[in-house]
Amino acid sequence: MQEGKIISKQDFLQGGLYAKEQYEGLLVSADPEHGGYSIGVQLDENTVLVVDHSKDFHIRERIQNWVPQITEIQRRYNTHNDAPNHTR
Numbered sequence: 001m002q003e004g005k006i007i008s009k010q011d012f013l014q015g016g017l018y019a020k021e022q023y024e025g026l027l028v029s030a031d032p033e034h035g036g037y038s039i040g041v042q043l044d045e046n047t048v049l050v051v052d053h054s055k056d057f058h059i060r061e062r063i064q065n066w067v068p069q070i071t072e073i074q075r076r077y078n079t080h081n082d083a084p085n086h087t088r
Helices: 009-015 056-076
Strands: 006-008 018-020 026-030 037-042 047-054
Touching: 006 009, 009 026, 009 037, 009 047, 026 056, 037 056, 047 056
Parallel strands: none
Antiparallel strands: 006 047, 018 026, 026 037, 037 047
């Protein structure tokens, strides 16, 4: 998956094994094709902005890097944050 590309949530999760992290709006999907994981910001219920890729040993660090940026990215793309499972 190409960074900066907006894709459907279904395509983002296509790798099969994925984990939605405890951080609202941030998705992590296994990327067996390139090894490691793709990281995306959920823009709405059906679309994801691919923001990063990471190998296993860097995934926690990369997630921590993106967490503070989630809200700003969603605002930039005019997201109304209607993603499921959000808490306030």
